[in-house]
Amino acid sequence: MDTKSLATLLFDPELPTLEAIFETYPKRELKEGEKVTRMAPSPTGFMHLGNLYAALTSERLAHLSGGTFYLRIEDTDQKREVEGGVQAIIDGLSHFGLNFDEGALVEGETGAYGPYRQRQRARIYQAFARELVEKGMAYPCFCSEEELADLRASQEEAKEDNLGYRGKWAKCRALTLEEIKEKLDKNLPWVLRFKSEGSIENKFKFTDLVKGDLELSENDMDVVLLKSDGIPTYHFAHVVDDYLMGTTHVVRGDEWIATLPIHLQLYRAVGLKAPKYMHIAPLMKMDGNTKRKLSKRKDPELALAFYKQEGYVVNCVMVYLMTLLNSNFEEWYAKNPDKSYRDFPFSPKKMSVSGALFDLVKLDDVSKNELAKLTNTQLYELLEEYTKEYDKEFYHIITTKKDKVLEILNIGRTGPKPRKDIAKLSEIKDYISYFFPELYQPEYQFPENISEEDRKALILEYKEIYDEADSQDEWFQKIKDLSEKHGFTSNMKEYKKNPDAYKGNVAQVSTVLRVQICGRQNTPDTYEVFKVMGNELIKERLSM
């Protein structure tokens, strides 16, 4: 076969030469250890937590080494593309504090290794494809969908273990130049296939930075390099792009391990050096009794937008993700509570080889700890930002009563052991609702051992003696006195020893007052709460 003629038959003669292409992509000048990573999503809709997890891995790897993290858009599948997909990716990641040093932007791009959208790079891939055709390593295939389906059926009938367009089944391999010319003249659609010389009998070892030593079989399938629209498949685009763009470390989901032999084979075929690979385990989800990979389709509640909407604070999510990313992160963070997760010396070696179950309960715990570290002002700012987008009514309340809200948020926050009540911003509304008449929805659940009569008497009397100027000691002394007067002991130890000797105790009396004033049984320290509420509101709530 005259492969040169075949190449001129198949490709635009104006295609750039490889030399010309290499010239426009100078090698990156990297310092020792500096890494270049990328995120290369296809714009098929929303981002979910798994994408964020993978992006975080790449980003940490690059930035911890002083390197570059860039965004490439893999828009080779036009059918699945969703409008605004690129925007969703960039917005989603930037909301979580992950920013790119170069690559695609919502409009246009930045950086010297573009274009960063694969469809705009069609001619580059074609130039590489032409080279492969010239070398006899690729050929056009005219098989239709039906023919491929038939092929598969025959293979199944022949009980072939390995299905696919391979070896003797690859019938378009045998096409002569004349036959090809004929089909081309008829304008039959064609794809370009790689002519694989590999054999699955041949095993080779490969070291993955996360998975460790793998034993893989050579690829023997004639994979599609260029689709009938002239756009490359993932396999081909990945190989060309990650070389030209100077990626040093490819971070991707471990579902790609199966096709790794293809990629390595292609790198060898085009004579380029392959990057290092890190295949990371996907985040899992409990589905019934089994774990399964997070899925865009099945788990819309895991969309990044969901966390934002729920009011999970960015830093909390990232810290949680870090605990999944590196097993020793939690220990480090406990020792360095004031440092950012970005300071953590992340290591691929400490990554788990199998998928972690995403645990919302643990996320809540991490979040509570994180939010407890914030000042009232910091929390307020996050709340304001959040409600502005998701709860206009509440936004209006907190902004018109900002000083009051700051006081409320400060309750129990300033001591050495700050309260850990809040896991996400959406919880704050309910948490502080009793301070605001417009939100107040009391549930009057009083201690059962206190009669209605006693209860009313206690409340009415307390209304007379409450004085917001009292110190905490004076304040509590009044409650004790009130309790004793009505037959409730203020001595808790005594009460525990001999509960039947009293109607009840001061704790129960306190609960009566708390419920009457706050409309709930659980609140932070009532002395502080009452003070913040103010005399007027207290007296009003004590009126029956």
Add this chain to the structure above:
RNA sequence: GGCCCGUUGGUCAAGCGGUUAAGACACCGCCCUUUCACGGCGGUAACGAGAGUUCGAUUCUCUCACGGGUCACCA
């Protein structure tokens, strides 16, 4: 079905031939305490199964089971 990867308590996980098999979350109990939360102390709970190598296997090898992934003109 073929191939690849994995399997330590409910969850995340240390461990890398000899350990009372860490720690965190969750759960339970006690203490602190006017409620709750925090904090402190304690507790329940794990090496998928079977062979082999070895003086000794959670750790090494094999088989099986289970789970996951992959076998597209999707990425």
